[in-house]
Amino acid sequence: MKCTKLAGVIILIAIAAVMASACGGGSASTNPNPTAVASSDISKPSPTVLLVNATTAGVLENYYAILNITAKNEGADGIVIVVGSITQAGQTQRNEIPVYLTSGSAQTVKLVFPLKWKGGDWTPTVQTEIP
Numbered sequence: 001m002k003c004t005k006l007a008g009v010i011i012l013i014a015i016a017a018v019m020a021s022a023c024g025g026g027s028a029s030t031n032p033n034p035t036a037v038a039s040s041d042i043s044k045p046s047p048t049v050l051l052v053n054a055t056t057a058g059v060l061e062n063y064y065a066i067l068n069i070t071a072k073n074e075g076a077d078g079i080v081i082v083v084g085s086i087t088q089a090g091q092t093q094r095n096e097i098p099v100y101l102t103s104g105s106a107q108t109v110k111l112v113f114p115l116k117w118k119g120g121d122w123t124p125t126v127q128t129e130i131p
Helices: 002-024
Strands: 047-059 062-073 078-090 092-103 106-115 121-129
Touching: 047 078, 047 106, 047 121, 062 078, 062 092, 062 121, 078 106, 092 106
Parallel strands: none
Antiparallel strands: 047 062, 062 106, 078 092, 078 121
16 A cells, blocks of 8 residues: 555656646747847848939920839848939929838839929939838
């Protein structure tokens, strides 16, 4: 009888040890002391404007300035905003388009500006922004 009780106690201790190790171990993080990531360490897109091809189309009331803009991303994948503007006779029109660029890729986008012929030259300006 003593042996049966001793064997039962040993079996209960073994079961308790197995259950404790199965329930208490493991976590999602292998780093016990996670550190905060500074905002400067976060990878962001780094867009640049490679080329702006400015043309016009139409006549009189149906006259348009067309900007074909090639932007390249030297940073991390992400959305960049391509912003273009046209200045004519002291007035500026602005237009923008969001573009998803992967790292190292370039893409050409088109911005169209309706113009009224006012004589003289018009000046395009293009830049990129990170939202």
